[in-house]
Amino acid sequence: MERTDRKLGLLSALPLTAVLLLAFVAPMVVVAIFSVMPQKVFSLTHTPDFSAYAVFFDQGYYRSLLWSLGMALASTAILLVICWPLAYGMAKVFGRFTLVLTIAVVMSLFVSENIRLFGWVLTLMKGGLIEGHLRAWTGISFDSPLYGVPVIVFGLVYVYLPFMLFPLAQGIAMVPDDTRQAAADLGATRWQILTKIDIPLAAPGIVVGSLLSFVLAAGALAESKILGGQAVIAIADDIETAFTFGQNWPLGSALSMILIVIIGALALFGVSRVDLDAIMGRKR
Amino acid sequence: MPASRSTRIVLFVYGLLIIALLYLPLVSVGFASVSRARYLSFPIRKYSTKWYTSALESSTVTDLFWTSLTVAAIVTVVSVVIAFFGALAFARYNWRYRTTFQKLILLPIFFPQTVLGLALLMWFNSLGIIPTWKTAVVAHLVWIAPIATLIVAIRAYSFDPALEEAARDMGANTGTILRLITLPLLLPGLVSAGLFAFLLSWGNFPLSLFTTGADSTLPEWLYAKMVSGYSPLVPTLGIMSVAGSFVIIMVALAVAWLMRANRESKAVQN
Numbered sequence: 001m002e003r004t005d006r007k008l009g010l011l012s013a014l015p016l017t018a019v020l021l022l023a024f025v026a027p028m029v030v031v032a033i034f035s036v037m038p039q040k041v042f043s044l045t046h047t048p049d050f051s052a053y054a055v056f057f058d059q060g061y062y063r064s065l066l067w068s069l070g071m072a073l074a075s076t077a078i079l080l081v082i083c084w085p086l087a088y089g090m091a092k093v094f095g096r097f098t099l100v101l102t103i104a105v106v107m108s109l110f111v112s113e114n115i116r117l118f119g120w121v122l123t124l125m126k127g128g129l130i131e132g133h134l135r136a137w138t139g140i141s142f143d144s145p146l147y148g149v150p151v152i153v154f155g156l157v158y159v160y161l162p163f164m165l166f167p168l169a170q171g172i173a174m175v176p177d178d179t180r181q182a183a184a185d186l187g188a189t190r191w192q193i194l195t196k197i198d199i200p201l202a203a204p205g206i207v208v209g210s211l212l213s214f215v216l217a218a219g220a221l222a223e224s225k226i227l228g229g230q231a232v233i234a235i236a237d238d239i240e241t242a243f244t245f246g247q248n249w250p251l252g253s254a255l256s257m258i259l260i261v262i263i264g265a266l267a268l269f270g271v272s273r274v275d276l277d278a279i280m281g282r283k284r
Numbered sequence: 285m286p287a288s289r290s291t292r293i294v295l296f297v298y299g300l301l302i303i304a305l306l307y308l309p310l311v312s313v314g315f316a317s318v319s320r321a322r323y324l325s326f327p328i329r330k331y332s333t334k335w336y337t338s339a340l341e342s343s344t345v346t347d348l349f350w351t352s353l354t355v356a357a358i359v360t361v362v363s364v365v366i367a368f369f370g371a372l373a374f375a376r377y378n379w380r381y382r383t384t385f386q387k388l389i390l391l392p393i394f395f396p397q398t399v400l401g402l403a404l405l406m407w408f409n410s411l412g413i414i415p416t417w418k419t420a421v422v423a424h425l426v427w428i429a430p431i432a433t434l435i436v437a438i439r440a441y442s443f444d445p446a447l448e449e450a451a452r453d454m455g456a457n458t459g460t461i462l463r464l465i466t467l468p469l470l471l472p473g474l475v476s477a478g479l480f481a482f483l484l485s486w487g488n489f490p491l492s493l494f495t496t497g498a499d500s501t502l503p504e505w506l507y508a509k510m511v512s513g514y515s516p517l518v519p520t521l522g523i524m525s526v527a528g529s530f531v532i533i534m535v536a537l538a539v540a541w542l543m544r545a546n547r548e549s550k551a552v553q554n
Contacts, residue, residue, distance in 0.1 A: 004452075004458070005377045005378045005379060006377070006378070006379045006380060007379075008372070008377050008379075008458065009372075009373050009377030009378065009379025009380075009381075009382060010373075010379055010380075010381075011369075012369035012370065012372045012373040012377065013369070013370065013373035013374075013379075013381075013385050014369070015365070015366045015369055015370065016366050016367075016369070016370040016373075016389060016429055016430070016433060017385070017388070019366065019425055019426065019429055020388060020389065020391075020392065020426065020430075023404065023407075023422050023423070023425065023426045024391070024392050024400075024426050026407055027400075027403035027404050027406065027407035028403060030403065030406050030407045030410055031402075031403045031406060034406060082302075085295060085298060086295070086298060086299055086302060088295070089295035089296070089298070089299060090299075093291070093292055093295055094295070094296070094299065097296065097299065101299050101302075101303065104303045104306065104307075105303075105306065107529075107533065108306045108307065109483075109484075109487075110483035110484070110486070110487055110529045110533070111310065111487060111525075111526050111529065112487035112488070112489055112502075112503040112506070112522075112525060113487075113489070114489055114503060114506055114507045114510060115310075115313060115487075115503070115506060115522040115525065115526065116309050116310065117309070118309070118313065118506070118510050118518065118519075118522065119308070119309020119310055119311075119312045119313040119522075120309045120312075121510075122309070122312035122313060122315075122316050122519070123308060123309055123311075123312040128312065129308075129311070129312040129315065158305075158306075161302075161306070211394065212393075212394065215394050215395070215396070216394075216396065218396065219395070219396020219397070219398060219399055220396070220398075221398045221490065222489075222490070222507070225511055226510055226511070236396060236398045236399065239398065239399060239402060240398060240402070243402050243405070243494075249406065252402065253406070256399045256402065256403065259396065259399060260395075260399065263394070263395070263396065264391075267390075267391065267394040267395075268387075271387050271390055271391075271394070272387070276383075276386050276390075277375075277441075280375070280434075280437060280438055280441055
């Protein structure tokens with residue numbers, strides 16, 4: 001039994017591993033090599049000179065990186081606060097409504113994110129769904145909140161909500177009711193139950209949810225382009241520009257590498273601390 | 285410690301509010317798609333379906349739909365096959381590198397898709413492959429096959445390995461076990477993985493953006509038009525794309541319902 005398991009495990013992992021090696025690991029290696037090539041070359045046969053990394057500091061690209069990381073951090077923090085009560089409801093309170101909520105949130109994921117962001121432009125713009133109707137009915141008008149940093153953060157929160165909500169609900173479901181009940185019987189306040197029991201026991205869900213939303217938000221492009229209208233440039237935007245208009249593949253690769261290293265370190269750190277079998281419900 | 289009645293009501297209202305906010309932008313897109321004016325402004329004064337007519341008559345739109353559909357269909361079939369085996373390696377078999385494998389397949393999900401798309405573009409370029417919709421299929425697979433695997437793995441966790449062991453003890457070989465025991469047990473997971481794969485591919489744009497070459501998918505075209513200026517066709521095609529997803533979900537739910545009804549009627553006959 002043991003031996004067949006071992007052989008079958010390896011065999012059945014093969015197709016996916018092959019896809020990931022050929023189309024995920026190999027491209028990363030290419031990016032890494034391109035990033036040390038001299039500026040504006042299109043092949044890998046030059047002498048490496050690391051000049052693209054110098055450009056990152058000289059020409060202020062680090063500002064885009066800081067903006068992206070800052071906005072990702074802000075949206076992750078906001079998402080934690082927004083999603084916690086809802087995830088608690090899904091895990092402990094709602095019963096059948098949890099299914100309705102899950103289906104509603106998952107279905108929204110299937111609509112391309114740029115259509116949903118464009119919908120927010122139509123909703124929030126001057127003469128849009130909200131301002132237009134308000135002005136027609138009451139005469140009150142307000143300036144459009146579009147094209148600024150807050151609305152970009154709002155867009156990130158909106159798009160990545162499911163990626164925080166579901167891991168969080170899964171994490172809270174792992175908190176045993178008996179433990180909370182015991183704490184309450186012994187006189188713990190709500191705040192104590194939250195900080196001493198709920199948060200530590202739901203930690204795997206919190207870690208996965210926060211990492212997922214932070215990482216995805218840090219590499220996001222559409223929010224700042226569609227909602228933010230270039231109020232600030234996201235790092236992903238700089239990367240895209242370097243590849244397309246700039247025709248500077250080594251620069252784009254160097255910027256990508258910096259983002260990849262930051263994100264990769266975070267992802268590896270988080271993933272190594274979480275027992276996937278426990279979260280996904282393995283029985284033995 | 286059951287929640288009090290007032291907590292329940294507050295949380296319930298909060299949940300409804302979040303759902304409403306999630307779908308509010310689609311309401312705006314929906315209204316915009318039936319506005320008659322070339323330059324949109326709310327409240328809408330004249331409604332018309334002329335943009336739908338011109339979208340349906342346009343050959344560009346037909347091409348966009350076919351490209352998106354072809355990519356999504358191929359991605360679905362390949363992802364489901366990969367996910368079937370991948371999920372067994374992920375959840376069922378005890379083998380040496382199982383935890384490493386689990387972590388490897390999470391990495392592409394934890395990865396900015398725009399950067400992945402660009403990395404693939406450079407990779408195809410250095411291999412001398414000219415990007416078309418076929419390279420987009422590969423790009424989608426890198427992201428979607430791991431997600432499909434996770435979905436099937438959830439199902440694989442819940443089945444009892446003793447069923448397979450019993451079959452093996454009675455002399456069934458591995459192929460027979462997979463076909464007669466494992467496949468039927470994982471079928472619900474495979475169906476939802478297929479549904480996810482199709483819909484995620486259908487709606488994806490950051491990966492398609494750099495890997496389709498001269499071809500274009502629907503979300504890609506919409507993005508190009510949104511960034512470069514307004515076209516009255518954007519809301520219309522947006523709604524048509526959403527309607528496409530909706531039809532697929534309804535068909536899948538109907539099939540699932542029919543399968544269950546069929547099984548129950550068989551059980552009654554027995």
